[in-house]
Amino acid sequence: MTSEYRHIPVLLTECIDALDLPEHPVFVDATLGFAGHSFEAAKQLGSDGLLIGIDQDEVALSSATEKLESIPADRRPELGLLRGNFGDLDELLCSCEIPGIDAILFDLGVSSVQIDTQSRGFSFKENGPLDMRMDPGKQTLTAEEIVNTYNAADLTRIIRAYSDEKWASRIADFIVKARADAPITESGQLVDVIKAAIPASARRAGGHPAKRTFQALRIEVNSELTVLRRGLDAAVRWLNPGGMIVVISYHSLEDRIVKDTFASFANRCTCPPELPVCVCEKQPILDLVTRKPQLPTPEEIARNPRARSAKLRIAQKR
Template sequence: MNFHHVPVMLDEVMTYLDIKQGGTYVDCTLGGGGHTIEIIKKIQPGGLVIGIDQDPNALEAARKRLHSYGKRVVYVHSNYYRLKDVFAQLNLREADGVLFDLGVSSHQLDEGERGFSYMQDAPLDMRMNPEDPVTAEHIVNQKTEDELNGLIREYGEEKWARRIARFIVDYREKSPIHTTGELVEIIKKAVPAGARREGPHPAKRTFQALRIAVNDELNRFRKALYEAVDILRPGGRVCVISFHSLEDRIAKEVFRELSKSCICPPGLPICTCNKKQELKVLTGKPVLPTPEELKVNPRARSAKLRAAEKC
């Protein structure tokens, strides 16, 4: 399996991480290793990159691609929401930079059998970590109509969420739903013909919602972002590349919260909250890919980058 891919917003990531020679950096979503390779080049001589990925296939491919860098890279099969545990197990205390490159990776979409893609018929899986217990098939067949509606509406931002949920429940009363192909056909019937002719593929938002739910992506990312700030040394930086408005909103909210020096109600004569500013936000607005990058890598079109520095 070829895991090589074009790393998104590589120049911008290198600029905002402000790589230091001999530094310690964490790539929380190692994937194809594209960002990590560039980080390694800048930290030498010395330095260390902790490469975390919950997908064992991605880790194995990264080991092969990065083998020439030897002990400059430590490979960790885990989820980034366990970031502080990973550091403790490696006897590390602080990092100079942490990178999150969120969402489903190109190679996971290309692996049809993983069930991430609505363009290929496969088992309804969608687990980034094959060891996790919950699959998309479980959610589609076990959740109530109200639960499916809420999930598809919130995580997929899908206006036809209620109809899709109802059609799923009606279908599974006759037979369980096992494959992505079955689900795509159900969604196509649920979305009115006029809506199907406009915008993205009618199944895109529902598949996105299921993937987020299966992997608990938003809750885990929020927890991981706080942990990333905790392990940064003063002057260290955290960069987030997101591909979904809900992920971007979490990064924006956490950065804003941790950049405040006082959260007392307005009008108090003195500060009583004793809150200290933890971050300096480096990106007032999210940084977007350049037109030149989009010509080379169309999958970067929805990417947004935010960065902050530990005070």
């Protein structure tokens, strides 16, 4: 991947339309990045709106601040740009002293600045230290520690569960064998081990052979699925009536969590199916705007290959 196309916001028009921002809106970009989506949203917010942007990467936050502040003052919304993780959404929004929000966007996955920075170890295409922490200042667990200390069973479990890698057990065994000779400290070393573990015939299709294992390690390092569940639950609580929640996911594990979370708030009845009427009185909290996810058009994928696996889901607070 090149930074040129990874800086292009995915499903931009669809997201801005879905946010449906009202007058005097409070909009939260829970994954601010380089403010690709927020820059366009700010034009709708105007000077009467409040834009709260959240990112845990200092470089991205600084770049986003500069971009958003380039909007003329008389057309720029009030900005509240916060360093943090959307898993801590309750704490972050409490610090803004607001009663609720009108729309929130999650653009999940790894940001371009993280992939581009070789020392972060996210990329399987460039050699670097096996780190993969999204917030090195607060996190201690690294991919290097996982690769060199988890036993074969635990390595198999996370690789299989977080990536659907069919060769998970074999990759785990090869990792354990390789680290017995010397610690695996760099991404290039790990790529070589993974390539050796996957038979040559299986490496000819399905993209880079290390892609799925690197995804699994990244998810484990950053507790991404747990953080996502926590962030989505908090977002629904903070939404004002009529407020919109818009989520772009990039792999099936994320999309399944978004789908299930939305469904749990849209279908809250716990009555046995044989009862003719609901007696539990648990009312729906969300209405599903998208029953099936919106996908990028072939034209967008041609312009921006990062969009290839994107899925957009939208719901509205009752």
